[in-house]
Amino acid sequence: MSQTETLIETPEGRGPQRVDRRAFFATTIGAATIGAGALALTAAPAAAQAVVSEVDVLNLILNVEYLQANLFAVATGGTVLAAADISGSGTAGAASGARAVSFSDPILAAVAREMAADALAHVRFLRSSLTSNLVVAQPAIDLGASPTGAFSTLARAAGLVGNGQAFDPYANDDNFLLAAFMVKDVAVTAYTGIMDSLTTASFVEAVGGMMSVEAHHAAALRAMLARKGIATLALVDASEAISNARDALDGATDLDQGVRPGTSASGAAIANIAPLNANGLGISRSRQQVLNFFYLNSGTVTTGGFFTAGVNGTIKSTATS
Template identity: 25%
Template sequence: MAHRSCLSAFLLLLLALEFVTVMGVTLPQCRGIVASDVDRVQFALNLEFFEAEFFLFGALGKGVDDFEPSFAQGGPPPVGARIANLDPTIRSIIEEFGYQEIGHLRSIIRTVGGIPRPLLNLTVQAFTEVVNLATNTTLSPPFDPYANSLNFLLASYVIPYVGLVGYVGTIPNLVSSNNRALVASLLGVEAGQDAVIRALLYQRANEIVIPYGLTVANFTNHISELRNRLAMCGVKDEGLIVPLQLGAENRTTSNILSADANSLSYSRTPTEILRILYGSGNESRPGGFLPNGGSGRIAMTFLP
C-alpha cells in the first residue's frame, strides 16, 4: 500500500509539473509538428523580427525598415517600440545585438525565403502585462522596459532565450544539411546574446528593482516560471538563482546558463513558442507580443 501511494504521488507530481513525457508517453500538447525545412526555418523569423525591432529601437530609436525595408515583405511596422534610456555600455551591447538580428533576417531570407513581418506589439503595456502575469500582481507604476538599462535588460530576458530553445528544437527535425548549418549558426549567436543578458543581470541579481521591492533574481524566476506555465511542457526555463538540486551537477545555486540536469540546452516546439509569445498558453489564441498571430505556414495553421 505504501509503495502504491508513493507511486501515485510521484505520477501526480509529474502531471502537475506537465513534464513532456509521463511513463514514456508524450503529452498531446508537447508533441512535435510535421513541417518542411522551409516552414520550420521561416517560423524563426517571427522571433528574429521581434528581437531585431526591440533591440534596434531600444538602442537607436529606429528599426528594420530604416536598414533593410524589403525584409518586412509588406508586414506592418511594430507598435510601441521606442528608444530606451540606456547607459552607454548597455546601449552599445544592444545596438550590436540589433545589427546581428539584421544579419539573421538576411541569412534566413536568402536561404529559404521570407515571410511578411508579423504585427509586433512592443508597447509598454504589452511588457507590463507579461510582468504582471509573471508576478501575479499589478505592478504600480506599470513596468516600463524603456525606462532604464535594468528594465530593458529584464525585458530582453524575455526574448533571445525563447529563440535559443526554439532553434535547439528545430535542428534535429531538419533534413537539409544547409538548413542545419544555418540554424546551428543562428543558434550560436542567440545563445551568446542570452548568455550576455543573463550574465549582466546576474551581476545585479540581489539588487532591488525600484520601486517594486523585488530583486532582479526574483524577476527572472517569475518570468521563467511564467514561460513554463504558458508552454505547458515541463520545466525548460530557469531563473538566475535556483535550488542546489537544479544547479550544475547539483553543486551551485548560480544559474547563469539555463540548462538541464546534464547542462544541455532545453528545446521547445513551435506550438510551445507560440503559447509563450501570445501570452495565452494557446497556440490558436493570438495576443501578447503578436496580437494578430505569427506569420508563416506553421503559425497560420493554428489560427482560427
C-alpha cells in the same frame, strides 16, 4: 519614479520551490490569454504539405527574429527595420510601441547594440535563404509599454506590476534588461527545438550558427542580471518570476529557469548562467511551445501577445496536431 517605471519586487520569488510557484502560475493563467549566401530553398510538393518543411520552420524563426531585431534596433537607435527588410508574403504589419532607451550602463548599451546588429543580420540571412516568393513578411508586432501590451501582460503574470498597471521596458536599464530576458531565452530554445526538422546539411550548419549566437546573447543577459542582482536582489527575484510565467505558458513540463544561483556540495555559490537539464543539455521548446509563449496563451490559439494578428507562414497555431 512612477510605479510603471520601477521594478516592483515580488516576494513570491523568495517563496516556495519552483514546482510550487509554477503550479500557482498555471492555475492563475490556465488556458486563457495572460494578456551567409542564399540556400535557395524551394517549397515542398503539394502532396507533402502536410509535413512541416524546412521552409516552414525557417519562416517561423524569421518571425521571432523580426521581433528581436525591432526591439533592439529601436531601443538602441530609435528606428524600426527598413521596408526592404520586412516585405514578403502574408499579412504585413508594423512593429509598434518601442522607443529608445537612455542607457546609464555603457556595457549594457554596447551589448544591446551588438544584439541589434546580429538580429538584423539574422533577418537578412534568413530572407536571403528563401526564394522571394517564399519569404514571409513581418507581421504586426506589439513592443509597447501600455497596460494592455504584451510586455505589461507578461510582467503582470510574473507579479512585477499590479493589476491594470504598465511595465515600461524602455524606462531604465533594469526594465530593459528584464524585457530582453523575457524574449531572448525563448528564442534560444526555439532554435534548439527546430533542429530536428532540418535535413539539408548547409541549413543545419547555418541555423546551428545562429543558435550559437542566440545562446551567447542569452548568456550575456543572464550574466548581467546575476551580477546586478548581487546589489539588487529584486532583479534575481524578477528573473525567477518571469521564468515561472513563461513556464506556465508552454505545457506541463518545467522547462524554464531564472538566474538564482545554487550551491555546491561544499556550500559555494554556483551561478545559473546556462539553463540546463539534468544531463547538462540546453533547454528546447517545440514550435507550438514557442508560439504559446509569444502569443501569451497556454491554449490553442493563432494570435495574441507579441503577435497581435499571429505570425506569418504555415506554422501559425499552437495546436500540436
